[in-house]
Amino acid sequence: MKIEIRNLTKRFDGVTAVNNLSLTLEGGKITGIVGPNGSGKTTLVNLLSGFLPIDGGTVILDDAIAVKKIRPHKIKSYGITRTFQDIRLFEQMSVMDNILVVLTERNLWCALFECHNPGHLQKAEEVLRMIDLWDKRDEPASSLSYGQRKLLEIGRAVSMEARVYLFDEPFAGLFPGMAGIVESILKQLRNQGCAVVLIEHDMDLIRGLTDYVFVLDSGVLLAEGRPHEVLRDRKVVEAYIGN
Amino acid sequence: MDILTQLVINGIIAGAIYTLIALGFNLIYGATKFFNIAHGVFAAIGGYTVFFFFKLSGAALVPSILAGVLLAGIAGMLSDKLVFLPLRRKRGSSVIMLVASLGLFTALQAVIAIMFSNRFQTLTDIFNIQKTYQIFSGVITRIHIVIIITVVSLTIGLFLMLNRTKFGKAVKAISDDDEVARIIGIDTDRVIGYVFFIGSAIAGLGGILIGFDTGIMPTMGMGLLLKGVIASIVGGVGNIYGSVCGGLLLGFVENFGVWKISGEWKDAIAFGLLIIFLLFRPQGVLGK
Ligand SMILES: Nc1ncnc2c1ncn2[C@@H]1O[C@H](COP(=O)(O)OP(=O)(O)OP(=O)(O)O)[C@@H](O)[C@H]1O
Ligand SMILES: [Mg+2]
Numbered sequence: 001m002k003i004e005i006r007n008l009t010k011r012f013d014g015v016t017a018v019n020n021l022s023l024t025l026e027g028g029k030i031t032g033i034v035g036p037n038g039s040g041k042t043t044l045v046n047l048l049s050g051f052l053p054i055d056g057g058t059v060i061l062d063d064a065i066a067v068k069k070i071r072p073h074k075i076k077s078y079g080i081t082r083t084f085q086d087i088r089l090f091e092q093m094s095v096m097d098n099i100l101v102v103l104t105e106r107n108l109w110c111a112l113f114e115c116h117n118p119g120h121l122q123k124a125e126e127v128l129r130m131i132d133l134w135d136k137r138d139e140p141a142s143s144l145s146y147g148q149r150k151l152l153e154i155g156r157a158v159s160m161e162a163r164v165y166l167f168d169e170p171f172a173g174l175f176p177g178m179a180g181i182v183e184s185i186l187k188q189l190r191n192q193g194c195a196v197v198l199i200e201h202d203m204d205l206i207r208g209l210t211d212y213v214f215v216l217d218s219g220v221l222l223a224e225g226r227p228h229e230v231l232r233d234r235k236v237v238e239a240y241i242g243n
Numbered sequence: 244m245d246i247l248t249q250l251v252i253n254g255i256i257a258g259a260i261y262t263l264i265a266l267g268f269n270l271i272y273g274a275t276k277f278f279n280i281a282h283g284v285f286a287a288i289g290g291y292t293v294f295f296f297f298k299l300s301g302a303a304l305v306p307s308i309l310a311g312v313l314l315a316g317i318a319g320m321l322s323d324k325l326v327f328l329p330l331r332r333k334r335g336s337s338v339i340m341l342v343a344s345l346g347l348f349t350a351l352q353a354v355i356a357i358m359f360s361n362r363f364q365t366l367t368d369i370f371n372i373q374k375t376y377q378i379f380s381g382v383i384t385r386i387h388i389v390i391i392i393t394v395v396s397l398t399i400g401l402f403l404m405l406n407r408t409k410f411g412k413a414v415k416a417i418s419d420d421d422e423v424a425r426i427i428g429i430d431t432d433r434v435i436g437y438v439f440f441i442g443s444a445i446a447g448l449g450g451i452l453i454g455f456d457t458g459i460m461p462t463m464g465m466g467l468l469l470k471g472v473i474a475s476i477v478g479g480v481g482n483i484y485g486s487v488c489g490g491l492l493l494g495f496v497e498n499f500g501v502w503k504i505s506g507e508w509k510d511a512i513a514f515g516l517l518i519i520f521l522l523f524r525p526q527g528v529l530g531k
Contacts, residue, residue: 049426076428090419093412101412102427116409160427 001027001163008057017043019219032210040219079163096137245380258494263449264471265486267442273418273481277340283468289447290454319443356461479527
């Protein structure tokens with residue numbers, strides 16, 4: 001899987017949050033996206049997941065499909081999924097249902113009467129055990145702790161069996177034990193050949209986990225390259241200090 | 244006949260009727276987050292469809308009822324596709340949606356009046372209104388028994404649909420966070436279309452049953468809608484179980500409220516209850 005972004009632009013009144021940005025996300029790699037607050041990282045994810053309409057530019061999937069308009073309910077069929085910087089779960093549902101809800105063939109007429117098949121239940125169990133929430137499966141999502149909510153959201157993304165994962169600060173606020181789970185999930189997805197995008201402020205994590213890094217500043221690409229080299233770059237250091 | 248038992252029975256009957264309207268209203272509110280005033284007119288559409296096929300054209304009862312339910316459902320779904328969906332796409336606020344639904348309500352009600360006149364009509368008395376059954380020391384008519392059984396079955400059916408099926412999970416997901424629902428692959432516009440169909444079909448069935456009980460008028464929708472809305476708010480708006488709770492509470496308060504006074508006070512009591520809830524417990528009995 002490969003996503004090529006060409007001249008992507010997004011303007012809000014007064015601010016150009018993403019400015020003529022071109023970059024490529026490749027399968028089998030964890031790609032870091034870093035940059036000071038307000039540099040456009042989340043906006044980029046919002047554009048790629050159809051949350052915000054694209055003002056200019058093109059997104060090319062697998063060297064084949066060029067899209068200028070991404071409809072949110074289509075991203076599943078493109079193999080793209082994401083998480084949110086401010087966790088967004090289905091609060092009314094149980095932990096288990098938050099996973100089961102994505103494991104659905106969208107044949108609506110059947111879905112009216114059909115219950116989940118054993119395959120779905122097995123998959124949900126697998127994911128919930130991985131994020132250590134199997135024991136909480138029947139509890140409402142709203143009852144979970146911050147870290148557990150973060151993990152559940154990541155688990156929901158993993159259940160989608162996508163090929164491109166956009167993780168917006170998945171480590172933020174996690175204790176080491178939980179961060180370890182997230183880390184192993186990210187590596188596992190990379191080993192499966194998925195394109196994994198990691199937005200992160202902790203440079204040690206970026207150095208330790210990513211294969212390639214893009215640095216954004218005010219919506220433009222400031223630098224790119226292997227993490228050790230890029231993070232030593234003067235421009236990059238200044239952008240962070242200047243913030 | 245013991246007055247207390249009879250008041251309980253009357254409370255349950257009224258509660259069942261209000262629940263019938265509130266169920267669909269809440270289902271649609273849950274998915275779309277706006278007060279769909281047009282919901283009331285689908286009850287009238289159901290009632291008049293049966294009036295047309297069964298009473299005027301002499302069709303058989305069951306196909307006529309099916310036609311009424313189906314037509315109300317289709318009209319509801321079309322109202323979404325032609326009016327509410329375009330407004331959602333333009334990110335119309337819930338106030339704009341409410342005003343649009345009021346317009347739709349008025350327009351459809353006028354069409355019914357043009358086709359069938361404004362007169363009050365009765366449906367054929369196949370349930371034999373005069374015949375009553377003894378329950379403990381109170382009485383109940385056959386159509387009221389049918390209404391209660393229908394409401395109980397519908398509530399159980401909706402419960403199973405929302406909790407046991409994938410469709411139900413999609414509806415809940417939309418009601419929780421429609422944007423996230425979309426990115427996990429739910430075609431929210433389509434699901435909401437089906438929700439309108441189901442909710443309006445239930446309203447249609449309500450209109451049919453009420454038609455067999457008391458009769459029909461083009462303007463019957465507004466009165467029903469208002470009671471349904473009060474039941475929804477009292478029970479917890481957007482909450483399916485709140486419909487039952489609110490419907491029954493409203494039915495009981497109305498009927499016990501007029502125990503010692505004239506029955507004309509019923510509406511005043513109903514709106515009094517609404518205001519009390521809006522002031523002191525706006526989230527309703529069950530909340531969200
Ligand atoms: N929906 C919106 N409406 C208006 N302006 C927005 C919107 N979303 C983002 N912005 C603006 O766009 C710019 C980029 O914001 P964005 O959230 O993408 O930054 P970020 O890199 O994710 O920052 P952080 O590290 O704090 O999460 C900011 O100036 C922000 O105020
Ligand atoms: Mg951000």
